[in-house]
Each structure stands twice: as structure tokens, then as C-alpha cells.
Amino acid sequence: QKEVEQNSGPLSVPEGAIASLNCTYSDRGSQSFFWYRQYSGKSPELIMFIYSNGDKEDGRFTAQLNKASQYVSLLIRDSQPSDSATYLCAVQWGNKLVFGAGTILRVKS
Amino acid sequence: DTAVSQTPKYLVTQMGNDKSIKCEQNLGHDTMYWYKQDSKKFLKIMFSYNNKELIINETVPNRFSPKSPDKAHLNLHINSLELGDSAVYFCASSQDYEVETQYFGPGTRLLVL
Numbered sequence: 755q756k757e758v759e760q761n762s763g764p765l766s767v768p769e770g771a772i773a774s775l776n777c778t779y780s781d782r783g784s785q786s787f788f789w790y791r792q793y794s795g796k797s798p799e800l801i802m803f804i805y806s807n808g809d810k811e812d813g814r815f816t817a818q819l820n821k822a823s824q825y826v827s828l829l830i831r832d833s834q835p836s837d838s839a840t841y842l843c844a845v846q847w848g849n850k851l852v853f854g855a856g857t858i859l860r861v862k863s
Numbered sequence: 864d865t866a867v868s869q870t871p872k873y874l875v876t877q878m879g880n881d882k883s884i885k886c887e888q889n890l891g892h893d894t895m896y897w898y899k900q901d902s903k904k905f906l907k908i909m910f911s912y913n914n915k916e917l918i919i920n921e922t923v924p925n926r927f928s929p930k931s932p933d934k935a936h937l938n939l940h941i942n943s944l945e946l947g948d949s950a951v952y953f954c955a956s957s958q959d960y961e962v963e964t965q966y967f968g969p970g971t972r973l974l975v976l
Contacts, residue, residue, distance in 0.1 A: 797970050
């Protein structure tokens with residue numbers, strides 16, 4: 755059984771702070787990892803993907819991958835109220851994505 | 864232009880009814896998917912088609928039957944609806960199996976009474 759675990763939250767951070775979202779996965783064979791953002795009542799949208807160990811930065815977002823620990827994280831710098839959403843971690847196994855249940859992030863102004 | 868569209872947006876129906884949801888993408892993608900997101904926001908893949916061929920068929924009751932008339936369309940027919948079928952159903956598409964190109968439709972909110 756392929757599993758992806760996330761803390762459901764909510765994670766509350768003040769505006770301007772760094773939000774840290776974490777995800778663990780069960781199968782060492784997975785190669786590709788994705789972070790989606792989902793606003794309430796909307797569809798998921800891809801914000802980052804990472805394949806290699808280490809960090810990958812895109813604007814205010816940094817994805818971190820540690821395959822040995824089976825751990826992937828998303829850092830959001832200078833958090834804004836508009837970042838308030840559910841963040842879904844997804845892991846690719848074969849041709850399909852397996853999603854975690856998501857972490858609710860609330861950024862307070 | 865809408866990249867991935869779904870109809871209807873909302874669907875309220877009685878237990879035991881049969882209903883269909885339609886999906887169309889204009890991205891020129893080869894692969895289309897159906898996902899179910901339950902009340903706890905857990906998003907799970909149901910089916911995937913590549914060039915009209917069924918590729919992924921997860922453990923889903925056989926009351927659910929997908930159909931892809933062409934690679935731009937993927938429909939989902941549900942027979943004998945049950946209360947537990949209430950969820951948001953998302954269609955998505957991608958270029959082949961390049962998940963990083965996967966784009967979700969707006970979702971169909973199904974409520975079974």
C-alpha cells in the first residue's frame with residue numbers, strides 16, 4: 755500500500771513568516787514528488803515538483819527532498835494571507851499520483 | 864479558453880439514480896484522469912486513459928464506468944448512486960504520463976440524498 759502522510763493542521767503562521775509543510779511517504783521506489791495548492795472550493799494547482807535530493811527554489815517556495823528519510827517538505831518564505839490554502843503533497847508511483855490528505859495553512863495578517 | 868472543463872458543476876440527486884459527468888480538455892493532452900475528493904479532502908485517483916485506452920483502474924465499485932470517446936473527452940457514468948458517492952470529482956489531463964503537466968478541471972460537486 756503506497757501511503758503519503760501529512761499533518762492535517764491547521765498550521766497558523768503570521769504574515770511575513772516562513773511556513774514549513776512536511777510530508778512523508780512509504781515507498782523508497784518513488785522518484786517524483788509534487789506540491790499542490792488548493793484554495794477552498796477550487797481545484798488543485800501544481801506549485802512545485804522535485805526529483806532529486808536537496809533543495810529546489812522557485813520564488814518564495816522551496817521544496818526539500820530527502821529520499822533516505824522518505825521525507826519531502828515545502829517552505830514558503832514571506833508568507834502572505836493569499837497563501838492560506840490546503841497544500842497537498844503527492845508522490846508519483848508508476849503512472850499515477852498518490853496524494854496525502856493535505857495540510858491547511860492559515861496566514862494571519 | 865478553459866483548459867479542462869467539466870459539466871455539470873453541481874449535481875444533487877437521489878440514492879439509486881444514475882448520473883453522468885462529462886470532461887473535455889483543449890490542451891492537446893494524451894492522458895486524462897478521474898479523481899475523487901471526499902469530505903476530508905483526500906484526493907484519490909479512480910481512472911486514467913491514455914489515447915482512449917484505459918491505463919489505470921483503481922479499486923472502484925463497478926457502478927462507476929468511465930468512457931473516453933476521443934482523447935479530448937473523458938466521461939464518468941455512475942449507476943445506482945449511494946450516499947458514500949457524495950464527493951467532488953475532478954477531471955485532469957496531462958501530456959502522456961508527464962505528471963508535472965497535469966492540469967485539473969474545476970470539479971463536479973456531487974451530493975447524493
